Amino acid sequence: MPRIRNDGASSAYLETFKVSAVLIALFLASFYLLSSVLLPVIISFTLYALSLPFVNYLVRKDINRSAAIIIMLVIMMSLSIFAISVALPQFLQQAAILKNKLPTMLDQFEAFTGHYSAVLGQTLGIEINTTQILGSLLAQSSSLGKNLLGSITEQLFAITLAMILVPVLTYFILKDFKSLRNKLLNWLPNSSFELGWLIYHRVTRQLEAYTRGVMLQSFIIALVASSGFLIIGLEMPILLGSLTGLLNLIPYVGPLIAMLLSVLVAAAMTPFDVNMIYLAIAVIISAQIVDNTIVIPAFIANVVDLHAVLVIVGIIIFGNLFGAIGVILAIPSLAAIKIIYRNIYADIHNDSRQSGGRT
């Protein structure tokens, strides 16, 4: 039940809303201005968050910081080269197969659902026209899937460019970010200096923990799903498993898309075996059980505490504004906005309380 607030608290809410609105506008504007280089910048900051503990570990072992960063980058570049030379061609090959097979898969899936709806209709004595229901949905999914897979192949150049740009950016972020951050935050006025640092401290702690948790979560889900698909004998297990891990970054909607993809692949396999569809669904559900019972409680719970409705609305808004990257960035951005709002409110409320008490 909401509490009745006094005038001081109400004006604090209003002030906080004004300040937060300005900050959110600045935040969205900087996103928009950086949109052309957003992907390499985000990847670099993600790698920064992931590699910082390792760099600090090397520094603790009496290795010079610059040398520690170079060692870290050599390891990362070796992994990137390995990924390009070994994993990427296989990944692209599987993506091309999936792209070519997609229309057949959709036809077979439609036939499969049509058959079962007819059986169900006969049993229940009613007429269910799933072809009509699924028609527009599948047509949209097909074109979306084709575009996605097509753009992966077409944007190979952009991906390669990002792979060159990312290590350079990561090096400079690891080397100079702290001093750059200090310079920027030192521009805060005396009255907001401590508050600015506190907000920065809380936001970065949460984002670092969230990034590490989510990367680990994505990797574990990809591993579980790939293994599961491999065991049941589904086609393209590595690609589908990797996509399942990646799609898991999108809450609620991601696992459903991953399930739809694996069902499509299972439905398109020859000879057609309905058990394969059930097994593919079982693999996705198993991965979700592992995610919800082991991974999330251990690595992600308590990191971000956002209401489900807020998450879904945020994903839709960020997705509309910034596309696929926006969908992935929605949760960390919302979490950051929440911390900023809370801290500014606490400060403004304290201000109004103090001035009220002294007059």
Place this chain on the structure above:
Amino acid sequence: MSNFFWDNIFKASSDEIEDIARHWCSSPLFKNIPKRHVRQLAENMHVRHYQAHETVFREGDQGAGTILVLDGEVCIKARNNTLATLESGDFFGEIALAENDKRTADAICTRDSTLVFFLRQDLEEWIETEPRLGAAFLMNLASVLAQRLHQANQLLARGNA
């Protein structure tokens, strides 16, 4: 011109860093920590200039770190009672290094002052790269906080007597 853009106008000069390190080394917080490490740490501390009567923080504000008075004078007040007047070399607000808690008193500069902030963020980053020195610092911090508690208990006992 390029210096105007790239130099940090808030960055302390080397004399100032030496001064900050000297003050911290003589404080109980950095007892038994070698001066070269304190100097390294001082390079990343935040030097701020305050005018006379300017508020550093107020009771109820959220604290981000401890503050050293490099130059000038700071008055610590709680409910209009002056608790302490701090001068060059004194430090205050060290509770914020140990806990995310609100400030328990007002701090107001009574003269134009130069203050040095050692933030919890700086401390955590230092502990990540220098855990042994960080542990020594935390022991010193615990000792300072225990001393403050002891003094508060004595004041309370006197008040009750």
